[in-house]
Amino acid sequence: MKPWRSSAMSTPATKALDHWCMPWLFATALATTFPHAAHQPLWLSSLTALIIIYAGWLWWRNARLPGRWLLMLLVGIACAGVLVEFRTLLGRDAGVAMLVLFMALKLLELRSQRDAMVLITLGYFLLLTHYFYSQSIPTGLWLIATMTLVTATLIRVHGGPSSKPVPTLRYAGLLTLQAIPFMLILYVLFPRISGPLWGLPQDAHSARSGLTEQMSPGSFSNLVLSSEIVFRVRFEDEMPASDKLYWRGPVMDTFDGRTWRPHPGLSRTPTIEALSPPIRYESTLEANQQRWLLALDAPAPSLKEFGINSTLTVTNRQIISQRSRFALISVTDYRFNVQEDAEILRRNLKLPAKTESKKPCPC
Numbered sequence: 607m608k609p610w611r612s613s614a615m616s617t618p619a620t621k622a623l624d625h626w627c628m629p630w631l632f633a634t635a636l637a638t639t640f641p642h643a644a645h646q647p648l649w650l651s652s653l654t655a656l657i658i659i660y661a662g663w664l665w666w667r668n669a670r671l672p673g674r675w676l677l678m679l680l681v682g683i684a685c686a687g688v689l690v691e692f693r694t695l696l697g698r699d700a701g702v703a704m705l706v707l708f709m710a711l712k713l714l715e716l717r718s719q720r721d722a723m724v725l726i727t728l729g730y731f732l733l734l735t736h737y738f739y740s741q742s743i744p745t746g747l748w749l750i751a752t753m754t755l756v757t758a759t760l761i762r763v764h765g766g767p768s769s770k771p772v773p774t775l776r777y778a779g780l781l782t783l784q785a786i787p788f789m790l791i792l793y794v795l796f797p798r799i800s801g802p803l804w805g806l807p808q809d810a811h812s813a814r815s816g817l818t819e820q821m822s823p824g825s826f827s828n829l830v831l832s833s834e835i836v837f838r839v840r841f842e843d844e845m846p847a848s849d850k851l852y853w854r855g856p857v858m859d860t861f862d863g864r865t866w867r868p869h870p871g872l873s874r875t876p877t878i879e880a881l882s883p884p885i886r887y888e889s890t891l892e893a894n895q896q897r898w899l900l901a902l903d904a905p906a907p908s909l910k911e912f913g914i915n916s917t918l919t920v921t922n923r924q925i926i927s928q929r930s931r932f933a934l935i936s937v938t939d940y941r942f943n944v945q946e947d948a949e950i951l952r953r954n955l956k957l958p959a960k961t962e963s964k965k966p967c968p969c
Contacts, residue, residue, distance in 0.1 A: 621719045624767045628665045628716065630759040631725055632658065635713055637752045638732040639706045644870075645739055647691055650703055653684070654710045661713035672714050680711055693927040699895070702735045722763045729756045754782045819856055819896060822865035835892060837900050842886040846902075850938040854903040856896075857917035863958035868917070874947065876916050878904055882939035890931045897921045902936035916950055918942065 635658060643651040657680075664671060672680075684707040685695065692700035709732060712725045733749050733756070758778035762769045845851075858866035884906055891899060899912070901920040912932075913921040920934070943950075 623716060623718060623722055623763070625665075625668070626767065627722070627762055630762045631716060631722060632662055632665075632713065634726065634729045634756050634759045635709050637755055638729045639709050641736055641745075641748065642702060642706050642732075646699075646703055646706065650687065650691070650707070653687070654706055657707075657710035658713060661710075664714075671717065677711065677715055680714075681708075684708075684711065690924075692925055697895075697927075698738050699925070702738065705732055705735065719763055722759075726756060726760050726763070729759075750782065754778050757781055819858075820865050820867040821858060836894075837889055837891040839890075839902075840888045842888075846885060846938055850902075852903040853900045854905070854918055854920075855900050856898050857919055859917060859954055861958060868919070869953060874916055876914060876918055877943050877945075878906070878918075878937070879941040879944070880906065880937040880939075881941065882937050884935050884937055886933070886935050888931060888933055890929065891926060893928050893930075894926050897923075897925055899926075899932060899934070901934050902938070904937060904940050904942060906935040906937055916943070916947070 639654055639658075643654075663669075685704070688700055688703045688707070689695055692703065694700050695704065705728065709725065709728050712721070712728065715721060716725065730753070733753055736745060736749055754775070755778070758774050761774050761778055765774065856868050858868055860867050860869045885902060887902065889899065889901070899920040899922060904918050905912075905914055905920045912934075913923070915921065922930075922932075
């Protein structure tokens with residue numbers, strides 16, 4: 607089988623990639639980027655998938671890779687999309703989004719072993735970024751398996767066509783097992799540092815008391831009561847009574863036995879029957895790196911420029927990465943979803959599997 611064709615007559619690297627090395631690199635790209643789809647915008651995950659599929663189609667057809675100018679255009683579009691979505695190219699979410707897109711785009715310029723080494727190195731780095739979002743046991747097991755796959759890809763790239771899949775995976779697994787003692791030594795001897803090692807904007811607020819998109823016991827390494835201002839409000843007319851000043855943020859209606867978080871699926875537009883005059887006000891919200899707003903309960907259905915989910919949480923179209931001002935309308939007396947959706951009722955009444963299996967106390 608001929609090596610995968612490129613648009614250039616020669617490559618500066620010492621050795622070109624053989625054709626059947628590519629499936630290993632595709633598997634590495636998929637395994638390291640796929641889990642990030644759970645917390646990234648839909649358009650970004652879709653674009654990443656399309657690029658990987660296109661690269662796979664080029665490999666299958668043994669077609670020429672895109673030229674340098676087309677790749678530069680794709681990189682520019684990717685950077686522009688991330689900038690529009692996150693309002694920055696720095697920070698945790700924007701940085702991870704850039705790495706995911708670059709991993710996919712790198713598949714379109716794999717011409718030599720040097721290019722493959724760049725992709726493998728990026729794969730190892732992307733493994734670490736998953737811990738920005740979850741440190742659960744399933745995440746750790748998945749990353750160990752993925753690290754074994756990335757290591758097997760590294761062995762396959764250097765071994766050439768003579769490397770067989772089963773011995774390659776076996777050797778990668780052996781290397782992973784040999785690394786476990788060093789991991790345990792570092793775990794025991796490495797000093798415990800209060801707070802994360804990285805200084806990213808999203809993490810700067812993670813250890814402070816406040817609103818997040820998930821909540822679980824012991825999830826904060828160092829809980830600090832912050833006196834910083836969260837938002838300011840200016841009412842057009844007279845301010846409502848103090849017992850009416852209930853501000854609704856994210857509603858966590860999904861519980862897995864450990865963590866409360868908002869339901870990830872799409873929700874229908876709520877039915878709100880206003881029983882009081884509308885209250886117009888202007889809210890200045892500090893950057894929270896989220897999409898939800900703090901709105902006076904309950905937000906009026908007339909807020910067409912915002913999203914209102916089934917839990918009456920107002921969401922912005924973009925992440926609030928800087929101080930922003932919003933014009934909102936609310937009603938303090940209302941009826942909400944008199945005929946509630948059966949799926950929502952089931953979700954809010956359901957207990958986690960471990961809790962459901964426990965028998966009630968006979969006392």
